[in-house]
Amino acid sequence: MTTFTVGWLYPDLMNIYGDRGNILTLVERARWRGFSANVMELGKGVHHGLEDVDVFFFGGGQDREQALVYDDLLELKAEPLTRALAGGAALLAVCGGYQLLGHYYQTAQGERFPGLGLLDLHTEAGARRCIGNVVVDVSGLGLEPSTLIGFENHSGRTFLGPQLTPLGRVMAGSGNNGEDGTEGVAAGNIFGTYLHGSLLPKNPHLADHITTAALQRRGVRSLPVLDDALELEAHRRVRDRELAGRR
């Protein structure tokens, strides 16, 4: 095993929702397992060595920042990112980053902004902002515990194409679009979600699931077990509180 590398797309511009928590979780857990780990910051401009990245992270930004990265993403990142993913790297995209994975984002005025087109999904501007804690049933992924918790804050409504599988089903909160009960997307090594609230720290099972997916190509089949009592207790408390509030 050489070095576990996290590629952070636009860390200075797309980082409003405590995204550092997701990065720290991936990196620290790798280190606790005895791997060396580092973060490759992929800001605007040309970068080399993207083929060394194991997990890409693409977070959310404010509207203005999102507009600033848009051209750079399509012109300079789309091609090497697609190649790295085809080579077995994993991608976790949250909120604005998640929306940009799809075919397009359509504004309230009907204007369409193309996305990376990595996945068959699209997003439409919604009238209502979905804000609050979310609990998602991800038993389809075979994870233990079978829930994810996070916080959503988005007005875009995302719809998955017929061939795509959602990350899970909403037990509390709005999820992809507030209509069909789905949340996020899980397509091979690509994971998209509206859950920020620092998703990975309180969902260490998902962090490990993504890491495992990325390390397949390096011949790693399973990861050494860590003591997650604290993380899972934080997870359980929020889950129980939110689910109790719905009954």
Add this chain to the structure above:
Amino acid sequence: MPVRTALAVVAGKATGSLSRLTGRGGGTTFPGDVARYVDPQVLRRLARDLKGGAVIVTGTNGKTTTSRLVHAVLEGIPARVVANRAGANLIYGATAAAIAVAGVDGRLRADWGVFEIDEATLPAAVDEIQPRAVLVLNLFRDQLDRYGELELMARTIQRALEQLPEQSVAVLNADDPRIGELGSHLRRKPLWFGLDDRGAGAQSLPHAADARTCPRCGATLVFDAVYVGHDGEYRCPNGDFARPALDIAGRHLRLEGLDWLGLNLDGQIVEARLGGTYNAYNVTAAYAVGRALGLEPAYIAERLKTVAAAFGRQERFEATGRRFTILLAKNPTGFNSVLRDSIELARGKRYLIALNDRIADGTDVSWIWDVDFELLKPSVQIVVPSGDRAHDLAVRLKYAGVKAEAPQADLGRALDRLLELTPEGEHAFLLCTYTAMLDLRALLVRRGWLRPYWST
């Protein structure tokens, strides 16, 4: 004077005494709700009675402390000053404050008003209060779940400032890039204040900084000095945007402990019983307001010396033979400031940190991942995570490499644990989000360690 306003005042006052009598706390905004129900124009009419005028203080951090500083400056004129209570910074809180000092004839018994106003409420407050000056302190990442995004907030503030009466002045922090931008579009030139002491600043932005790019061309801003969060001396490498020239510049900043600072404001030496760089901003801002209102530099400096930290912001007390300091922090920039100051200026080693996620705190706790808790790692001995989201905080500390006690959601138990681990004669810090601070303070009052705040 319309009878309706007098009725509103009477109704509001009755509500206030009732809620105090029934022990429901300070009764700070409910009287405002009731009075506005009786007369929606009550604040507008009462504000007209202010012979001197009113000052509105807004911004993400420092509103309460700076309002107290401005209050002290105005009070010494001498004048009768009406001010809203800490945290009661929506239109109802301002209304409640006015009612408390109004007579049953519906006339206001005050010459000046100082109102700390939440950023989102600024347009309504400017419209109703018609202030002489509006002070905008800073715009940091704060509670995005409540208000939407910072750019939107900047536009809201700009819109409110455009509506200022002709003879009024906007007093703006030039060091905050978003405020620098919104102020440069105003029809009338604002009064710009800022710090000008590169030796006291850092050279790079903290993780929590979020005004990193040029509002005109999108290039990454260059900072020659960073003082607090993303506030500092900035310029665009393409030359189309830079910090506005300072009208009031804070130089030769000196910091000693958590309760003293000194600086030179355009030749006037100013000292205050407040600590930390963020308070240097608050002091400079209050001084700038005084200058905007035409007061003399030496007089303002004399008045600024009289102010101690606001309730719960930096409150000290002694109990059980130990010393305690309560520090309030509501967002990443505020948290970084109090962490750094308590470590560097007061050699902090023992902490209770309480994180809540109620409406007034912001229901999204993801911001704790933008706080540099790693600062605690080298020197801290004890951290007890507490509050409604104690477990989230404990996870954050774990990933920061800080060894913490087991999370204890209950504040009373957390405090007991801290006492067990803090020897007599030692100093412990109680770092809280807003509602955690209120709960903690109530607990300390019950234990007889502090007085209730509406009697201070």
